[in-house]
Amino acid sequence: MSAIAASKANLQDALKKLRMRLEHLHRDWDDQARVTFEKDFLDPIEPAMLTAIKGIDHASEIVARVRFDCEDRHEA
Amino acid sequence: MPTGAKVNSLEAMKEARLAYVQFAEDCVAALSAIDAEVQRVGRWLTDERPAYWRREVRKAEEEVNEWRKEISRKQLMRLPDPVSIVDERKKMRKAEARAQHCQQKLAVVQKWAAAWEREVMLYKSSLSSLNEIIHGKTPAATTRLDRMMQSIEEYLALQAPEAPGREALPGSSSVAEPATDEGSKSPFARPPTDPANSTPDARASSDEPRTLRDVYRRLRALAPDAAARAALNPRPIEGLERAPLMLTPEDEAGLKRLALLGVLPSASDRVVVAVRVLHEPFVAMIRLADAPPGDSGWYLGPSERPDATGGLRATSVGELLAARPDWNTLLSLRAGSLLVVHQGVIRCALDENDIDAWLQQPGT
Numbered sequence: 001m002s003a004i005a006a007s008k009a010n011l012q013d014a015l016k017k018l019r020m021r022l023e024h025l026h027r028d029w030d031d032q033a034r035v036t037f038e039k040d041f042l043d044p045i046e047p048a049m050l051t052a053i054k055g056i057d058h059a060s061e062i063v064a065r066v067r068f069d070c071e072d073r074h075e076a
Numbered sequence: 077m078p079t080g081a082k083v084n085s086l087e088a089m090k091e092a093r094l095a096y097v098q099f100a101e102d103c104v105a106a107l108s109a110i111d112a113e114v115q116r117v118g119r120w121l122t123d124e125r126p127a128y129w130r131r132e133v134r135k136a137e138e139e140v141n142e143w144r145k146e147i148s149r150k151q152l153m154r155l156p157d158p159v160s161i162v163d164e165r166k167k168m169r170k171a172e173a174r175a176q177h178c179q180q181k182l183a184v185v186q187k188w189a190a191a192w193e194r195e196v197m198l199y200k201s202s203l204s205s206l207n208e209i210i211h212g213k214t215p216a217a218t219t220r221l222d223r224m225m226q227s228i229e230e231y232l233a234l235q236a237p238e239a240p241g242r243e244a245l246p247g248s249s250s251v252a253e254p255a256t257d258e259g260s261k262s263p264f265a266r267p268p269t270d271p272a273n274s275t276p277d278a279r280a281s282s283d284e285p286r287t288l289r290d291v292y293r294r295l296r297a298l299a300p301d302a303a304a305r306a307a308l309n310p311r312p313i314e315g316l317e318r319a320p321l322m323l324t325p326e327d328e329a330g331l332k333r334l335a336l337l338g339v340l341p342s343a344s345d346r347v348v349v350a351v352r353v354l355h356e357p358f359v360a361m362i363r364l365a366d367a368p369p370g371d372s373g374w375y376l377g378p379s380e381r382p383d384a385t386g387g388l389r390a391t392s393v394g395e396l397l398a399a400r401p402d403w404n405t406l407l408s409l410r411a412g413s414l415l416v417v418h419q420g421v422i423r424c425a426l427d428e429n430d431i432d433a434w435l436q437q438p439g440t
Contacts, residue, residue, distance in 0.1 A: 007109040014102030029088035033224055041096065041209075041217040047360045048205035048421035050264040055202020056110060062195050062319045063117050070185045072132065 004060045099216040110291035122189045129182035136175035143168035231291040240338045298382045299362040299375040308390035320357040324420045336433045338410030341372035343394030349387035350377040357419040365412035
């Protein structure tokens with residue numbers, strides 16, 4: 001696994017852990033402040049992460065192509 | 077330790093804070109690793125690769141020249157029989173092919189190097205929202221949670237059973253209500269509790285606030301209702317001008333920006349003030365949503381141990397503002413508002429639905 005792929009997996013794992021930790025937030029903290037907190041600080045995370053992952057995938061693809069095109073397969 | 081240690085919402089906020097900060101740290105670590113890799117590949121592409129392929133072109137061209145010279149030398153010898161130069165020609169063609177391959181590689185490297193900055197920019201722009209969450213929203217989220225947790229902890233500290241005699245404030249005996257006066261009949265009166273007979277679990281009874289909303293409900297419930305207010309005799313309140321309720325300039329300015337601001341009640345409208353407010357800087361200002369005509373609905377009571385008022389006083393908005401013109405903005409909050417001020421700092425500014433307009437200000 002490349003360094004970029006490993007870091008991408010770490011990012012996805014960070015989001016998964018956040019989701020799991022906050023899964024029951026509404027059960028224990030049930031008021032308007034929680035709704036506002038989610039709207040302001042939690043809801044923007046998913047779309048931001050999705051955009052970042054797409055960018056990382058593209059960067060990973062470019063890095064792989066650059067390596068393939070520019071390396072010397074006879075190089076020691 | 078207040079009984080609030082058991083409050084679910086407080087624990088949930090702590091967990092949310094920890095989870096959010098951990099998420100941001102994990103993201104920073106992952107993005108840093110990707111950035112490092114992208115930078116490393118960038119240096120390889122723009123610095124190392126062009127030099128490498130130029131060197132390989134030169135080496136291959138030198139090899140071509142050497143084989144060409146060798147072929148020429150053998151062709152000149154012609155003694156006594158022509159010498160075979162088949163192998164040398166093969167090797168020269170191989171060197172020529174290598175030189176051509178290296179030149180093509182150099183061109184490809186130069187093409188990628190020219191495109192690299194643009195690709196890096198594209199990659200970085202795809203991270204802008206996530207970076208904003210990590211570096212912009214995380215401090216704002218933790219600040220907001222810290223403020224909410226601090227508010228809960230402060231309010232829950234009020235839940236300790238009252239010690240006997242605490243109702244009368246130190247130094248306030250001259251203004252405390254006599255046993256038969258309005259203060260003792262106020263809706264703030266609470267059945268006496270005996271701490272010795274009260275276990276921690278018993279103290280954490282069903283009426284103990286579990287969330288901020290519970291705290292707000294309790295403060296609102298403790299405000300004297302219209303009937304209790306009407307029973308109070310309006311008169312000037314001694315010591316108002318020395319009451320420590322005074323907003324910081326920043327919070328005064330912030331309050332003026334809130335949508336919660338309405339119209340100042342009429343000068344003749346009634347206001348009810350708890351005597352403790354004259355001495356303590358921890359104040360809950362509650363304005364009834366359904367005050368009758370002639371009553372502003374305003375009640376100024378203590379936010380800490382809110383049921384211990386020290387007695388109630390009624391006066392008019394005009395009398396109040398004559399003593400405290402700096403409370404003009406405070407009294408202009410619309411009906412249904414609940415404002416808590418601790419030592420000049422606004423802790424919350426709720427509307428009639430208990431939505432905290434103060435917390436939802438930009439930058440909090």
